[in-house]
Amino acid sequence: MIAATGVSRWRDAMRIVMIAPPWYDVPPQGYGGIESMLAELVAGLSRRGHHITLIGAGRPGTAARFLATYDPPPSERIGEPMPEVLHAAKAYALAVDIDADLVHDHSLAGPLSAAARAVPTVVTCHGEIDGELGEYYRALGPAVSMVGISEAQRRFAPDLNWAGVVHNAVETASFPFREHKEDWVLWLGRLNEDKGAHVAIDVARAAGRRILLAGKLTEPLEHDYFEREVRPRLGPDAEYLGEADAARKRELLAAARCLLFPILWEEPFGMVMIEAMACGTPVVALNRGAVPEVVVDGVTGLVRNEVEELAEAVEAVGALDPHACRSHVADNFDVEVMTVRYERVYRQIITTPEEPAGGTRDLALPVT
Template identity: 80%
Template sequence: MISETGFSEWPDGLRIVMIAPPWYDVPPHGYGGIESMIAELVAGLSRRGHDVTLIGAGRPGTSARFLATCDTPPSERIGEAMPEVLHAARAQALVAGLDADIVHDHSLAGPLTADTRPVPTVVTCHYDVEGEFGEYYRALGETVSMVGISDAQRRSAPDLNWAGTVHNAVETSSFPFREDKEDWVLWLGRFNGDKGAHLAIDAARAAGRRILLAGKLTEQVEHHYFDEQVRPRLGADAEYIGEADAVGKRELLAAARCLLFPVLWEEPFGMVMIEAMACGTPVVALGRGAVPEVVVDGVTGFVRGDAGELPEAVEAAGGLDPHACRAHVAGRFDVEVMTEEYEKVYRRVIAGPAGPAEEPMSLALPAN
């Protein structure tokens, strides 16, 4: 039914089918930004009274009803076509046997089956949409309703069938807050050239600070980049410490003087930035993609246009207020904020063209 506000009301909550990518467990044991976001969203929706079924690979790890497409996530085959396609086919067979109000798909191949369903499909776009990904979603047309994870991402392909922007989020309280920081800096991510680990080492060294690097190093392309650009730069003041699990990641983020995030591509979001700030740790980053939407320049970190400006920002980061970093995440990037925004998207999509309109997207970069 429709309330006086124009939103559809479901007193008993929505029946939501959530489809994860096949590559990692939900939540992930180590690397897995998308999977972490899905786990948080499932928890938030369940707390708000919605009936959530999660389709993914591996074993159940959330409060949702779990249906598996395979027993073990094919992490070692990430990037190959067949695991993704097989996962999509099995997920569609599982969806067909469920009563649902809406399907929320985070996988890549899964949206190809959306037009076979009697209920709408929302797709969160976790990718850069300027190139082939944009062409893919453009070809899907109105069979799916797209959700951007930043306004910057949407601005790069404004003609896609966007239903809204919802920033990724974390359970702020699950990250330890630490006011007293140690004197080293941190880089955390996957060893892809676009993530700028080599620039992080250079910036820390120029600032006279020791840097720890913790990241995913499993794919061939990651090993190639690491051997070519990272390993030659390692030394007493630049140490690779392996991939951090959920507990280790939190300890590192809470202790670091700052997180370095010198991305060299139009990053659609960047989960590690809000994870760092939730711990009270400022972020020093290059202003690509969504970075200016996530970091408040001069308050929760520093956003710079050139790598040569990073060393000075690393030093200045020590003067920022950890409490401001934490409060920024709690107010804008907490899981409750994300969950409420996704509820609004679901309701708009289910209501159809006659439903309430989306708030207009800002076409300018937000002022910091």
């Protein structure tokens, strides 16, 4: 098991093993919301003097010491169980001899080994917590300390062993600010039906605006959805650009009149919203999931309850101040803010005695 000498436990610097999912590089070359957030967290913790060992797939791309489970990442097999399980087994073996204060696991299968460690395991839940994922974390019990990425997410499973809520973040300065926008709107994300790309096209068309769409289109279900709902809607006023890399994504986000975010599920966060606002681009979104925690209605975007209200919002959003969007991200969703909040989680978990089996510890950490 991971060594637990306590050498760094009571000093300012912590020794943290960070476990990434196996599917993409950290940071990702294209799509990869978890990997983007993880790269930013590693950078923030490293800047603050902590010693990070990152276990993941692919190439080293951060300031952390890097240990690889796959080279290259098995991206084409995303959704299959064996790469995830093999990654978890390799990650556990790689971490055995590391002197650490805690493990922060962002993978799916990795937390299964948490009970075998002498140090605490923190798990950030990046997915939909109701249903089977919630049952999985419930079965792990006090072996893991859970961190939610929004209050909306945590409300679906309040009985889990929550250690707090920490919103995801971006390096605000890495996103180009643009005050004067072009007249088209943008949809950016994964081509899954719940993300609402087809709804975005309908909304933009109803508003009389051209829409550009960019997103990941690799998995069979994504292709099925694209052919059924998206391709028939494309035309001179609705163009699919393919998947955007980091540079292209920033160009699109900075130039767009607004980001359309018509999600059809209770999304626990939505990184693209803060990426857009960091560029000074407001968000027009449906009021679901974490949207009201991320977007300030009437200030950094317009949040509506019904799809039928979105076309009018696309027109009204032009009156919002791009500077307010940028400031909102810098104040609430910057990497430095997220890093400090995770530090607080780590220190309280390290110094707080564990509850008896079956107990729930909630450190009630603030998110503002």
